[in-house]
Amino acid sequence: xxxxxxxxxxxxxxxxxxxxxxxxxxxxxxxxxxxxxxxxxxxxxxxxxxxxxxxxxxxxxxxxxxxxxxxxxxxxxxxxxxxxxxxxxxxxxxxxxxxxxxxxxxxxxxxxxxxxxxxxxxxxxxxxxxxxxxxxxxxxxxxxxxxxxxxxxxxxxxxxxxxxxxxxxxxxxxxxxxxxxxxxxxxxxxxxxxxxxxxxxxxxxxxxxxxxxxxxxxxxxxxxxxxxxxxxxxxxxxxxxxxxxxxxxxxxxxxxxxxxxxxxxxxxxxxxxxxxxxxxxxxxxxxxxxxxxxxxxxxxxxxxxxxxxxxxxxxxxxxxxxxxxxxxxxxxxxxxxxxxxxxxxxxxxxxxxxxxxxxxxxxxxxxxxxxxxxxxxxxxxxxxxxxxxxxxxxxxxxxxxxxxxxxxxxxxxxxxxxxxxxxxxxxxxxxxxxxxxxxxxxxx
Numbered sequence: 001x002x003x004x005x006x007x008x009x010x011x012x013x014x015x016x017x018x019x020x021x022x023x024x025x026x027x028x029x030x031x032x033x034x035x036x037x038x039x040x041x042x043x044x045x046x047x048x049x050x051x052x053x054x055x056x057x058x059x060x061x062x063x064x065x066x067x068x069x070x071x072x073x074x075x076x077x078x079x080x081x082x083x084x085x086x087x088x089x090x091x092x093x094x095x096x097x098x099x100x101x102x103x104x105x106x107x108x109x110x111x112x113x114x115x116x117x118x119x120x121x122x123x124x125x126x127x128x129x130x131x132x133x134x135x136x137x138x139x140x141x142x143x144x145x146x147x148x149x150x151x152x153x154x155x156x157x158x159x160x161x162x163x164x165x166x167x168x169x170x171x172x173x174x175x176x177x178x179x180x181x182x183x184x185x186x187x188x189x190x191x192x193x194x195x196x197x198x199x200x201x202x203x204x205x206x207x208x209x210x211x212x213x214x215x216x217x218x219x220x221x222x223x224x225x226x227x228x229x230x231x232x233x234x235x236x237x238x239x240x241x242x243x244x245x246x247x248x249x250x251x252x253x254x255x256x257x258x259x260x261x262x263x264x265x266x267x268x269x270x271x272x273x274x275x276x277x278x279x280x281x282x283x284x285x286x287x288x289x290x291x292x293x294x295x296x297x298x299x300x301x302x303x304x305x306x307x308x309x310x311x312x313x314x315x316x317x318x319x320x321x322x323x324x325x326x327x328x329x330x331x332x333x334x335x336x337x338x339x340x341x342x343x344x345x346x347x348x349x350x351x352x353x354x355x356x357x358x359x360x361x362x363x364x365x366x367x368x369x370x371x372x373x374x375x376x377x378x379x380x381x382x383x384x385x386x387x388x389x390x391x392x393x394x395x396x397x398x399x400x401x402x403x404x405x406x407x408x409x410x411x412x413x414x415x416x417x418x419x420x421x422x423x424x425x426x427x428x429x430x431x432x433x434x435x436x437x438x439x440x441x442x443x444x
Contacts, residue, residue, distance in 0.1 A: 008335030012141055015361045018368040018380070019139040019149075025379045026134030027156070028391070030175045030435065034123050034130075037169060041119040048112050057084045057105040071112060080105070114166060122170045125154045135174075139383065141361075145346075147336060147354035148385060149361070157384045171437035176391050181430045183397070184439055185404045186387035188424040191356040195247065197333060197420050198352060199316035203309060208421050215239040221301050222259055224282045225270050234275075237262040242298075249345030252302045256295035317348050333418045334358040357385060359423065362415070363408040364388050370403055394432055401427055401442075 003009040052058040052071065061080045062069050070076060081087040129135055137156040144150050151157040159174075160166045176182045189208075196204045207214055219238035220227045230238075241258040262268065268275035280286055283293040306314045324330050324347045329339035332351040342350070364383055367390075371378055378392040378400045392400045409423045428439040 002337055003335060004331070004337045005335035011334065011358060011361060011365075014365045015141055018365045019141070019383070021368055022364075022380045022382055023136050023139060025381050025391070026131075026136045027381045027389075028175050028177055029126060029130050029133055029135050030173055031127065031130060031133055034127050034173050037173075038119055038123050038127075041115050041123075045112060045115050045119070048108055048115070052105060052108050052112070055105060055108075060084055071109065072116075077109065114163070118160075118166045118169050122160070122166075123173060126170075126173055129154045137382065146350045146357075147332075148357040149383065156382055159384075168437050172435040174436035176430065176433065178433065180391050180393050181397060181432055181434075182381075182436050182439065183390040183392045183400060183404075183430075184387050184428045184436075185390070185401075185408065186426045186428070187356070187360055187408065188426045190359055190386050190423065191352055192247065193421050193423060194333075194356040194359065194419075195313075195352045197355075197418055198320075199313045200420070201310050201312035201316070204313060205421065215243055218242050218301070218305070221304075222298060223268070223270070223275060224279065224297070229270055231268070233266040234268055237266055237268065242301075246302065246305060248349055252295060252299040255302065256298040257291075259298060260291060260294055321347055333416075359408075359412060359419075360386055360388065362412055363404070366407045366411060367404060370407065371400075374399075374403075376400070397429070401429075 003012060049071065053062055057080055060083065061071075061076065064079070064083075065076055126135060129137070135154070135156070137154060138152045140150045140152065141147070149157070159170055161171075174182070192204075193208055196208060206212070213235075215235045215238045216227060216230045219225070219230045219234040219242075222238055222242055223230075223234055225234070237259060241262050242255055245255050245258070263275045270278045276290065279294055280290050283290060283297065285293040320330070321344050324342070329337055330347065330351060331337055333355045336354060338347075338350055338354075360383060364380065367388065368380055371380070376396055376399070378390055378396050380388060381391050382389045388404070390400060390404070404427070405425055408425045412423065413419045426441060428441050430436060430438045430440075
């Protein structure tokens, strides 16, 4: 992907400068907290190792491998599970697979892995890159094929959020400057809205303009429950296991098992009834037959999703792919050309992902300019794909949020007339002088 218009080149040039300003400002780190948390976690890891090796399986493990014993070894764990528990596992022994293994030692192994990663990869990595109490990660615009951003030294965009325990542990390390709050402004559903600017499916446009909750609607269809019975967890599963994967080119043979696994991962229920029991009553199947019936049901839902709900979107994907095969390239809404060998999903997704990020980049540039022009003390300190982080004094909080919203939803549409749908942003704010972990959404 390369810029082919003057405005596209300017976007990258000005974006690099604005991100450079944020890098120089840096993100404040609670060094004392990091050091204490690392010490506490090392103690927990040592205690956990003692617990593991005091168990029958742990003693067998140490007896079998002696000085070469490594609790992080997948091959050794596989042998111990087979010899002591009679459990044979082929393929991966990642968290998803291990969490379903009924063996006393497994929970301790998973916890040990989590502790080690949170301490070593995140907290120790943060301290290693910290300079005088500040982190200065590199935000890159030249490494991702989709022309989204990337981050290195360290990868600030990879800070965990899905695991609540690890998220709390790591995000407590990031704090605002004294007298400030961290403000995170996030484009809400920007990739879906940008995709609609490409395919212009009238049903999708209607959904976006009216605020139709597609995630809840699809949760109801996938799990065969009334819309008013869809829980937050079921909606989350639908959003992340069906809607977004479907938009990015996944299909029922992948989506079905993921939605099925989400039932156990999220402990899904319907009016207190376990979801699998509910599905068994709906599909009149049990055991392996229930799983097969559920995947077949998802195939039916998927077919309706694309061919009845969004037929224009479906046709656009076909036409876009055919045009790419014929020409060998495509142009994005923001003035970039994508060429070279691409798979079908890549050719369809890259222009959407790139253009969606460019909305954030444009807003980041304009915010940087506006903060300087208005002589505000607030500073931008980083970005994570669709969101921008600011370090904001208490007295400037309302003005900062109003400015971010105006730039990100109004000025951008005046500058880019290809955006045919309203854009929306969500803002989360930390407590005064409190860590990134304390952020909470506010009404706009």
